[in-house]
Amino acid sequence: MSEGILITGIGVVSSIGIGKDQFCLGLRDGADGISEISEFDTSPFKAKKGGVVKDFNAREFIPISKIRRLDRASQLAIAASRLALEDAKLTISGSNSCEVGIILGSGFCGLANSEAFHRGQVLRGFLEMNPMLFPNTVPNAATGNVSIELGIKGVNSTVVQSYCTAEAAIIMACDLLAEGRAEVILTGGVDELSEILFRAYFALKLLSHDRGDGEMSRPYDLKRNGIVLGEGAAILVLEKEGHALSRGVESYGRILSYSIVGGSDADSPWRDIERAIGLARESMNGERKIDYISGAGNSSKRVDEMEARGIKGAFPSDYCALPISSIKSMIGESIASGGMRMAANAIILEEGFIFPTIHYQTPDPHCDLNYVVNKSVEREVKTILHNGISPDGTFASILLGR
Amino acid sequence: MSNQKIRRVVITGLGVFTAIGKNTPQFRRSLEGGRVGIDEVTLFDVSKYPSKIAAQIRDYDSSDYFDRIELRRLSRTDQFALIASTEAVRDAGIEVNGKTHREIGVYLGAGAGGMFSAEQYHRHLLLKGRGKPRPSLLLPFLPSYSTDAVSRRFCLCGPKGTITTACSSSATSIGYGADLIKRGNAEVVICGGSDAMSELTFGGFNALRVVDTAPCKPFDARRMGMTLGEGAGILVLEELNRALARGATIYAEFLGYSTVGEAYHMTAPEASGAEQSRTMTEAMRAAHITHREVDYINAHGTGTPINDKVETLAIKAAFGERAYSVPVSSIKSMVGHCLGSAGAIEAVASVLSIVHGFIPPTANYRDRDETCDLDYVPNRSRRQRVGTVLSNSFAFGGNCTTIVLRSYE
Numbered sequence: 104m105s106e107g108i109l110i111t112g113i114g115v116v117s118s119i120g121i122g123k124d125q126f127c128l129g130l131r132d133g134a135d136g137i138s139e140i141s142e143f144d145t146s147p148f149k150a151k152k153g154g155v156v157k158d159f160n161a162r163e164f165i166p167i168s169k170i171r172r173l174d175r176a177s178q179l180a181i182a183a184s185r186l187a188l189e190d191a192k193l194t195i196s197g198s199n200s201c202e203v204g205i206i207l208g209s210g211f212c213g214l215a216n217s218e219a220f221h222r223g224q225v226l227r228g229f230l231e232m233n234p235m236l237f238p239n240t241v242p243n244a245a246t247g248n249v250s251i252e253l254g255i256k257g258v259n260s261t262v263v264q265s266y267c268t269a270e271a272a273i274i275m276a277c278d279l280l281a282e283g284r285a286e287v288i289l290t291g292g293v294d295e296l297s298e299i300l301f302r303a304y305f306a307l308k309l310l311s312h313d314r315g316d317g318e319m320s321r322p323y324d325l326k327r328n329g330i331v332l333g334e335g336a337a338i339l340v341l342e343k344e345g346h347a348l349s350r351g352v353e354s355y356g357r358i359l360s361y362s363i364v365g366g367s368d369a370d371s372p373w374r375d376i377e378r379a380i381g382l383a384r385e386s387m388n389g390e391r392k393i394d395y396i397s398g399a400g401n402s403s404k405r406v407d408e409m410e411a412r413g414i415k416g417a418f419p420s421d422y423c424a425l426p427i428s429s430i431k432s433m434i435g436e437s438i439a440s441g442g443m444r445m446a447a448n449a450i451i452l453e454e455g456f457i458f459p460t461i462h463y464q465t466p467d468p469h470c471d472l473n474y475v476v477n478k479s480v481e482r483e484v485k486t487i488l489h490n491g492i493s494p495d496g497t498f499a500s501i502l503l504g505r
Numbered sequence: 506m507s508n509q510k511i512r513r514v515v516i517t518g519l520g521v522f523t524a525i526g527k528n529t530p531q532f533r534r535s536l537e538g539g540r541v542g543i544d545e546v547t548l549f550d551v552s553k554y555p556s557k558i559a560a561q562i563r564d565y566d567s568s569d570y571f572d573r574i575e576l577r578r579l580s581r582t583d584q585f586a587l588i589a590s591t592e593a594v595r596d597a598g599i600e601v602n603g604k605t606h607r608e609i610g611v612y613l614g615a616g617a618g619g620m621f622s623a624e625q626y627h628r629h630l631l632l633k634g635r636g637k638p639r640p641s642l643l644l645p646f647l648p649s650y651s652t653d654a655v656s657r658r659f660c661l662c663g664p665k666g667t668i669t670t671a672c673s674s675s676a677t678s679i680g681y682g683a684d685l686i687k688r689g690n691a692e693v694v695i696c697g698g699s700d701a702m703s704e705l706t707f708g709g710f711n712a713l714r715v716v717d718t719a720p721c722k723p724f725d726a727r728r729m730g731m732t733l734g735e736g737a738g739i740l741v742l743e744e745l746n747r748a749l750a751r752g753a754t755i756y757a758e759f760l761g762y763s764t765v766g767e768a769y770h771m772t773a774p775e776a777s778g779a780e781q782s783r784t785m786t787e788a789m790r791a792a793h794i795t796h797r798e799v800d801y802i803n804a805h806g807t808g809t810p811i812n813d814k815v816e817t818l819a820i821k822a823a824f825g826e827r828a829y830s831v832p833v834s835s836i837k838s839m840v841g842h843c844l845g846s847a848g849a850i851e852a853v854a855s856v857l858s859i860v861h862g863f864i865p866p867t868a869n870y871r872d873r874d875e876t877c878d879l880d881y882v883p884n885r886s887r888r889q890r891v892g893t894v895l896s897n898s899f900a901f902g903g904n905c906t907t908i909v910l911r912s913y914e
Contacts, residue, residue: 201783205766209669210647217705221624224708225631229553237709238771238901242615242648242669247902250766256780259766259904260677261669263615264649271666275681282684284764299627306640365653367605367662375662378607438647495653497665 107344108280109354110503111287112191113446114183117335118154118434122186127450129433130458131479136434137320137331143298148305149312152319153296154333154435165252174213174239175295176336177248183336184249184289191340192352193287195254204258204285207246207338208272208292210265210438213239215297245293245336257285266399266406267363268292269337269441270491270499274361276341286346289338291446292439296334304332311402320436321462322400322429323407323470330401333435337442339449355449359486359502360387366496375498376413376490383488383500391504393418394482395457397444397489398429400470401436406492411470413490413498426482428475432461441491445501448487452505455483514683514759515913517748518597518741520589520697521853523840524560524734528592533857536865537886541839543720543732548621549704556716560734560841561702580619580645581735583654585846586699589737590655593695597741598753601659610663610691611656612682614674614698616845619645621703648845651699663691669845672805673764674698675738676848676898676906680762682742692744697849699737706844707733713772721808721842723835723867724817724881726874731807734841738849740856757856760893760909761792767903774812774899778819781905785823785895788907794893796824799831801864803855803896806835807842814876816897821879832889834882838868848898852908855894859912862890 115122118136119129129136136154145151156179161170164182173181184205188195195203220236238244243261250259258279264271269292276290304310311329312318320331347354362382366375396414400407415422430447431440451457456479463476484505491499519529524542526532535542542560551557567576567584579587594601599609623646629638644650649667656665664685668678675698682694710716710733721732748755765787767780774781789796805816813835821828836854843850854865863886870883893911900906 200768201765210649218627220709221627221705222631224705225628229555229708229711232708232712234709234712234714237713240705240709241671241901243671243900243902243904244771246670247766247771247904250768250903251770254768256766256768258764259670259902260681260764261902262666263647263669264666265647265653268649275666278681278684278688278690281688302630303640303643303646306638307643308640363664363666364607365611365656365662365665367607367660369657495650496657497649497653 106281108277108358109342109344109347110339110356110449111342111347111352111354112187112340113449114187114190114338115446116156116159116179116183117443118156118333121158123190127454130447130450131456133459133461133477133479134433135461150305150310150318152331154331155296156335173248174216174244176209176213176293177239177245179295179336180207180245180249180293181252183338184253187289187338187340193340200254200256202257202286203255204288205246205250205255206260206262206272206276206288206290208262208268208439208442209242209245210263210268210294211300212242213244213295214300215295216240218299264497265493265495266438267491267493267497267499269439270501271363273445274363277358277361280341280343287340287342290341291338292442293336294334294437294439296332301332319462320402320432322398322402322432322460323467323474324463325465325467327402330403330436333437335443337446339445356452356503356505359504361501363499373409373412373416376492377416379498379500380417383502387502391486393425393486393488394484395451395487396425396427397448397487398427399490399492400429401431405494408469410492411472414472423473425473426457426475427472428458428460444489448489448503451484456481512687513745514686514742515745515748516740516756516759516856517743517753518593519756519853519856520593520739521850522585522589523736523850524562525839533861536836536854537863539866539868539884539886541720541868543841548702554708554711556711556718559702559732562735577641578644580622581701582618582699583645583651585701585737586651586655587658589739590695593739593741594659603660605660605662607662608692609661610685610694611652611661611665612678612694612696613652614668614678614845614849615648615651616671616674616700617703617706618648619650620705621701624704655695661695670900670904671902672844672847672900673898673904673906674845676908677764679740679852680764680906680908683759686742686744692747694742695739696742697739698846700735700843700845702733702735715809717808720869721838722869723806723808723838724813724877725870726872728808728810728813730809732841734843736843736850737846738853740852755913757859757910758913760911761788762906762908763787763791764906767905769903772901774815776815778815778822781816781819781899782822784905784907788909792909796827798893799895800891801858801894802831802833803851803894804833804835805897805899806837808837817877817879828879832864832882833879834865834867836865851896855896855910858891859894859910863888
């Protein structure tokens, strides 16, 4: 890449902590953000658990008069964006608003709001539909609302690409920074967990449920039996190196290179994981030893296995020495969970520890990488490989380092 | 990539599927003839809504294009995306016989995605219909499903993504697609978008009271609102030297774009037009042109009282006195507002205007409005050489995108 892109701030609203410090503690302790869902009735389903952000109080971030007009995803995104700007020590004003952009990844965005709107439409008819709910049914509601709330007037986009949604957003942000379309871009992912989403995932047989071994998110474990849904927002402040230097702000590290590709081989998708990793490594300036792999493992049979084969293919001789762990064991899975993973990567670079994959008990012969399990490990990490894996055929790799 | 010489991006393939044309030649004839594709909605029951019309795609039998098994997993949006992509990919002469194309990416813009299918599932649940609703109706709900379907169908394995910025989605996908080629991340990118009608969207715009009960009349004093539409528009963007080397037909050059946020309001445009004007000005700067070089402005022109007034103000701010001598038209008067695919369908129309030397009209136009006093090319297309076109797309969330296209000589 021609000019450096630095991560100068992170903002996290997650089920294991709100704000950088709590999130960092949660990672270090291997906290479990997943619990029985009380926000809606799960009795029609065999699955009962989710990674709901329980302690979120929108009033701490958004004026009360505006809250009721915002869907949950927008609220989470506004809160995370405020935290990220604060962390980056960046103030948006009339003089810089056009050089700050925002590109968020979100799959279903404010789906509960859309469901309520459609429910009214079906059950009560046109005359009693609530027009206030309609504007936030668009997938870019969260991005739009953050830009309005924070006064961000530069490049503005929302991206979705199955389970590589946040990666696709972050990569677009890097491309647009490199093209000189902005000096700073807020990017990352936001997802809300709603009853309708839970219902849909259950109907599609994607959720873990208790079949004797418990309902939990346990990536790489032999007894894993599906994903647990999570939610939250994670925003990174990406900034051109020159801009960050000129305002004298420290950074977590830099984005070294990246790639995102479409699947070419449905029968052996791990070859495309290898290809994505290869492309990212090729375009990195200079050889760098990878110290840690941010795992995409989401507790589904398929993704965890695919990831292991892809990484073994990309690092045939030294995969045993590469530590890897998945944050999804703590917060669950969601379409834009890559944002949360990238925020965790920034913490690892700064703090020098590797958080664990929790709930790990029984090794799976098909998942035989160097998993860091159940307890975090103190270790200096200079370079991280982050892979995004979508079983629908999208594969992303991002290399970041100090 | 810093010391590489500048890579230019050209358009070498077009595909379109709309209410006024199910392929590019049909679509062009309709634009030239000022044909309006707006009629009564038959896709779902509209009896309870104030407006009962849209530019719905008629005489469409999905089994003419897809087999039964495929159709179980494809939403109406995915189907349109695949049909238009097939035309565009063939038009560009890309091999589609199973060859893997690692140098070709896919970036589509999307709107409601598989909403029309998901609605059927949800309605079944709410009204406690007989038996269980079919879960596969939910599969295509995520808007990236169409992008995946296109990438898979033609084995396009380069960079991939889906832009979801409501009504500017597909315009932004074209701009970003061009960036990917300029940066060397891909040699070819399939861009554009697809969006099918859904009852949620139809009811939503009705509930906001921004739809006209008669076909929309952009820039007309009698305008009462928009008319929804549906369809797909696909453009094949390609690096110039690659296109030249393989002797491809070059329709136009993609010169540049701008995409910004208004940071003003979720649904209303900033009233002075300053933000939309900034978008157009920045797009012209990115394209290295001045407003004097623009021969045609393909307007966003939705037909709502406020939108058309603000867009007119913005054009005047960006173009000064010249605003009065540049033709401005809105093809939404013919194809309706296709939301997630609007920008792409309008980009295809813009390319056709360059290639065939005509300006598509603003149909349904009768009465001049004091606040909309530009040359809107009323009702009849105009034969004219078109060198450079600027196409606007403005969206919910304050997303504004302007793209600039030019004839390739």
